[in-house]
Amino acid sequence: MKSPCIKVCKFDEGICLGCGRTREEIKGWKKLDHLGQQAVLAESDMRLLVFEAQGRRKFW
Structure with missing residues (x-):
């Protein structure tokens, strides 16, 4: 399976x-x-949904 990395790598x-x-x-x-x-x-995927709901993740 291919890596889900999208080359953003901010933690x-x-x-x-x-x-x-x-x-x-x-x-x-x-x-x-x-x-x-x-x-x-x-x-x-669940972590990203939580971050998005909290406004901690922006779409690139």
Whole structure:
């Protein structure tokens, strides 16, 4: 699975505002199997929704 990185890489409380992943998730992305990557994507999507609702994430 392709990385969800959108080349924004700005962090707020350890979460990337571009893709919603933690630094640890970004570092370990290639080592995860398909199910692990899907789980990270689901978590990161939820984080981004929270950031957007709080006005902490701007659309680029």
